[in-house]
Amino acid sequence: MTMDLDMAPSLDALAGLNDQLEDSLLRRGVAAERVGQVRLIVEELASNALHHGECAARGLPLRLRVSVDHHALVLELREHGRAFDPARAPMPALAAGIEERPVGGLGLFLVQQLADALDYRREGDTNIVRVTLLRPFSADLEDVP
Numbered sequence: 374m375t376m377d378l379d380m381a382p383s384l385d386a387l388a389g390l391n392d393q394l395e396d397s398l399l400r401r402g403v404a405a406e407r408v409g410q411v412r413l414i415v416e417e418l419a420s421n422a423l424h425h426g427e428c429a430a431r432g433l434p435l436r437l438r439v440s441v442d443h444h445a446l447v448l449e450l451r452e453h454g455r456a457f458d459p460a461r462a463p464m465p466a467l468a469a470g471i472e473e474r475p476v477g478g479l480g481l482f483l484v485q486q487l488a489d490a491l492d493y494r495r496e497g498d499t500n501i502v503r504v505t506l507l508r509p510f511s512a513d514l515e516d517v518p
Contacts, residue, residue, distance in 0.1 A: 374401060374442075380419065380435045382428045387419050394439065398446075404511040407446060410487045411439075414504055417480035418450050418459065426454020426500070445489075446509035450502045458493040459484060459502055 376397060380390045391412050398408045415437065423429040431454075438449040462481040485491060490505035 375438065375440045378437045378439070380437065382423055382431075382433055382435065384420065384423065384429075387416065387423070390419075390437065391415055394437075398439075398441070398509075401441060402511070403441060403446065403509045407506055407509045410506060411446065411448065413480075414448060414484050414487060415450070417484050418448075418502055418504075419452075421457070421459070421481070422450070422452040422454045422500070426452060426457060428452050428454045441509055443510065444507065446506045448504045448506075450500075450504075452500050453498050454500060456495050457500060460491045460493050 376394075378390055378394065380386045394415065395408050395412060398411060399405065403411075419435055419437075422435060427433075428435060433453040435450060435452040438447075438451075440447045440449075459481050462485070484504065487506070488504045489507040490503075492503040492505075494501050
């Protein structure tokens with residue numbers, strides 16, 4: 374199964390896209406834990422593109438391609454913001470106390486930790502971030518779509 378989802382550059386559109394994605398993945402039998410991880414990953418990557426990549430301020434849409442098969446769930450986010458490789462984001466200061474840590478960085482750290490593979494490339498003015506999650510279906514499912 375492959376889905377292409379276009380998103381207007383707003384947090385409201387992101388919430389709607391994530392709800393639509395969750396519903397679709399659950400109907401196809403993707404494990405609820407994986408669906409939760411997908412929501413977090415999409416939320417983090419898209420909100421970073423909207424704010425830090427300036428997609429929202431510039432009115433630039435985002436496109437999410439989701440592919441699911443028996444072995445993997447692949448998310449590919451395409452957006453036209455400033456160049457940024459989330460795989461190279463610095464590690465947050467996890468050992469520091471909460472009051473000593475700078476704001477930000479934990480979301481991308483979580484994306485890096487959840488992803489079985491995280492790839493980035495820039496084509497022209499487009500950032501393409503590809504996140505692979507292996508084993509998207511529950512182990513007890515007998516019939517995988």
